[in-house]
Amino acid sequence: MSNLVIVESPAKAKTIQKYLGKDFEVIASMGHVRDLPPSRLSVNIKKKFQPKYEIIKGKEKLVDELKKLAAKSDFVYLATDPDREGEAISWHLAYILDMDLKENNRITFNEITKSGVKAGMDNPRIIDEDLVNAQQARRILDRLVGYKLSPFLSQKIRRGLSAGRVQSVSVKIIVDREEEIRAFVPEEYWSIDGKFIPKGSRKNFSASLHGTTEGKLKITSQEQAEGILKELEDAEFKIVKLKNGTRKKSPAPPFTTSTLQQEASRKLGFQSRRTMKVAQELYEGIELPDLGAVGLITYMRTDSLRISNDAIEEVTQYIKDKWGEAYLPAKPRFFKTKSNAQDGHEAIRPTMQKLSPTSIRDSLTNDQFKLYKLIWERFTACQMAECIQKTTQADIQANNYIFKASGYRVHFDGFTTLYVEGQDADEEKKTELPPLEKDMIVRAKEIVPNQHFTQPPARFTEASLIKTLEENGIGRPSTYAATITTITSREYVKREGKTLIPTELGEVTTKLMKDHFPKIVNVKFTAGMEQDLDKVESGEEQWVELLESFYGDFDKTLKKAKVDMEGVKIQLKEDETDIICENCGRKMVVKVGRYGKFIACPGYPECKNIKKYVQEIGVKCPKCDGNVIVRKTKKGRPFYGCSNYPDCDFVSWTEPTNEKCPNCGEILYKKKGKKPMLYCAKEGCGFEKKLEEE
Numbered sequence: 001m002s003n004l005v006i007v008e009s010p011a012k013a014k015t016i017q018k019y020l021g022k023d024f025e026v027i028a029s030m031g032h033v034r035d036l037p038p039s040r041l042s043v044n045i046k047k048k049f050q051p052k053y054e055i056i057k058g059k060e061k062l063v064d065e066l067k068k069l070a071a072k073s074d075f076v077y078l079a080t081d082p083d084r085e086g087e088a089i090s091w092h093l094a095y096i097l098d099m100d101l102k103e104n105n106r107i108t109f110n111e112i113t114k115s116g117v118k119a120g121m122d123n124p125r126i127i128d129e130d131l132v133n134a135q136q137a138r139r140i141l142d143r144l145v146g147y148k149l150s151p152f153l154s155q156k157i158r159r160g161l162s163a164g165r166v167q168s169v170s171v172k173i174i175v176d177r178e179e180e181i182r183a184f185v186p187e188e189y190w191s192i193d194g195k196f197i198p199k200g201s202r203k204n205f206s207a208s209l210h211g212t213t214e215g216k217l218k219i220t221s222q223e224q225a226e227g228i229l230k231e232l233e234d235a236e237f238k239i240v241k242l243k244n245g246t247r248k249k250s251p252a253p254p255f256t257t258s259t260l261q262q263e264a265s266r267k268l269g270f271q272s273r274r275t276m277k278v279a280q281e282l283y284e285g286i287e288l289p290d291l292g293a294v295g296l297i298t299y300m301r302t303d304s305l306r307i308s309n310d311a312i313e314e315v316t317q318y319i320k321d322k323w324g325e326a327y328l329p330a331k332p333r334f335f336k337t338k339s340n341a342q343d344g345h346e347a348i349r350p351t352m353q354k355l356s357p358t359s360i361r362d363s364l365t366n367d368q369f370k371l372y373k374l375i376w377e378r379f380t381a382c383q384m385a386e387c388i389q390k391t392t393q394a395d396i397q398a399n400n401y402i403f404k405a406s407g408y409r410v411h412f413d414g415f416t417t418l419y420v421e422g423q424d425a426d427e428e429k430k431t432e433l434p435p436l437e438k439d440m441i442v443r444a445k446e447i448v449p450n451q452h453f454t455q456p457p458a459r460f461t462e463a464s465l466i467k468t469l470e471e472n473g474i475g476r477p478s479t480y481a482a483t484i485t486t487i488t489s490r491e492y493v494k495r496e497g498k499t500l501i502p503t504e505l506g507e508v509t510t511k512l513m514k515d516h517f518p519k520i521v522n523v524k525f526t527a528g529m530e531q532d533l534d535k536v537e538s539g540e541e542q543w544v545e546l547l548e549s550f551y552g553d554f555d556k557t558l559k560k561a562k563v564d565m566e567g568v569k570i571q572l573k574e575d576e577t578d579i580i581c582e583n584c585g586r587k588m589v590v591k592v593g594r595y596g597k598f599i600a601c602p603g604y605p606e607c608k609n610i611k612k613y614v615q616e617i618g619v620k621c622p623k624c625d626g627n628v629i630v631r632k633t634k635k636g637r638p639f640y641g642c643s644n645y646p647d648c649d650f651v652s653w654t655e656p657t658n659e660k661c662p663n664c665g666e667i668l669y670k671k672k673g674k675k676p677m678l679y680c681a682k683e684g685c686g687f688e689k690k691l692e693e694e
Helices: 010-020 060-071 084-096 114-121 129-156 165-183 222-232 257-268 272-284 309-323 358-363 366-382 422-426 462-471 477-489 504-516 523-537 543-564
Strands: 003-007 024-028 075-078 188-198 205-212 237-249 286-288 292-294 387-398 401-412 441-453 493-496 499-502 576-580 587-593 596-600 610-612 615-620 627-632 638-642 656-660 667-671 677-680 688-690
Touching (some): 003 010, 003 060, 010 024, 010 272, 010 292, 075 084, 084 129, 129 504, 165 523, 188 401, 237 401, 272 366, 286 358, 477 493, 615 656
Parallel strands (some): 003 024
Antiparallel strands (some): 188 441, 205 401, 237 441, 286 292, 387 401, 493 499, 615 627, 656 667, 667 677
16 A cells, blocks of 8 residues: 655654554655735736646645655555644645545544554545635635735835735734823822831731721822821831631643643743744654654644543653642643634644653753743643632721731642742732731731832733733634744834834724724724625535625725826934935935835935935944944845944954953943843853843
8 A cells, every 4th residue: 555644844743753663654845835926916806816826936846746745655644733824735736636525535643653553544534625615704804905915004104015804904003002101190198008017926927008997098199198107106016907718829721832832932031932833843753762752732723722532641640640639629620712713733842741841851942942941831730729828818907997908828829839820920829927916916016108009901902902902802722922033023013122112003993994894903893704604614604605794895995096196205313314305405214115124315216316225223333333234144044244344353243332342351242031131242251231121
């Protein structure tokens, strides 16, 4: 027998080949082989949105090879990824290879392990055309929006702009938050905080003024705070209420695509794109001593919280052996998946519980180890016992004022011995109160007033934006990384530290979209479109009808916008530079052409002066009097070099600064990541200091 198995990536092919043996040949399609060509719309709107697919440029030789291999094979299996995109790739491959769509030739692997591959091979099925139609509908929707709307934006704002359903609403969410921050008016308020010492004790504890015996008190001025302090002079402080209790803290569920991206951002400082790249590597297979290539995690594009019984049994035994019976819950935990989730997969978990992160550390890259450790610990912790905390709450009265103190101590650490969710860092800090009794007199060591101002809502980080998109049903978790990459690379949004801030381009584009295409940037409309795509996937709705209902209104809106904005061109302030045109004296502006950015005189066509665009970082070259600029390799990787090149050969992959090392006088460089640092690169120096986020 000669069997051909087609997967998406070479790494995955290598791992699966090991399990299937010599009767099978496993080859990679390298992702999509057929798609809508990028140079034109390629959708026949008049003929029920019929797409015009073509072999992707550069993949002709691969397709020919696939055809030859398929022709000489007894059977062909399509084993692309187990999601909408993977189903569509299999469908396109079946068309190219002239395969029977009614034949059981589609197999999926939730995990790339011996048992996972066997389970997939034992359960072939036909290609799910509803799943394909959902992907096809999304692809055509995005093509219609992108190819119809992008030229309009380019004409009215700046050449080369693009629009997209999820992209545009994501930018709007970030812009709306920025507008909230600008409109925010801080309000002054005061707190009165004290440190108290129980009689016969040396240990003090903190308590804050809550109110009076009549209720909560709001302090709005320094005068009010000082008046209260005066009333508390020489007052006796007595514990009038004491409540001891127990609270149980449960572990977080295992990861989904979205929560993995959020946690990797919070704990590891990974951008979502980096997270998904590393997760793909862990899923497809890592070479391990004595085991060969092994897929270390289950499929990483999932919004399901389901866990297989085998995985529950394996992790339960591991916890029992490692920590003992006390660290197991009374019964295994199962987590409820959201109603709109695609429950075809499990949650993200390790495929082999015994492969702890430390046991395979030497086989992993640094990023692979960090992410695998996060996934392994989160999954293991979700099947561990609760953390039990002993809590204490005390009311301390002086005259008619009530101070409140609260604290807890860990009675049993449970799952927290292994893993604590990243967001827990925002919760109350652990405080332990000394032994207290009702009616006990306590001495006020100090009582101080503190001025505060209400704070505006925080800017979005990748983690909080992904959480917002998911909560509002916008896009799918598998698309978030690509969406964030798009809006930053196209300069609608910029990064400052970990925060995402809209650029002027992002704000201007969003305003135009709000004014003329309100549905495209409407959160509820975009979420509703996702629900409609889910209905296509489940067979409840026809994909052509979905496109027809969208396009009719969209086309009318676009035509009206073109009429309303005829002759209008929006000028961006941020495009203006400080460079004076030597021909006519005007301030030159940044423009975007076919080959990227360049500097031009705004007096065109009277003045046609242009210059090369150079991105300076405000740092002087350490070797000469030139400026350090951002340059790029042929493959687009950015690096730093001197503006006087080739006369000066200074280059660096790491961003230099104007700061000098206090030890040796050399310049300091920025080390980015979860813990940003300034460091000295001189051999043997070793100076480092923490870099505060901007």
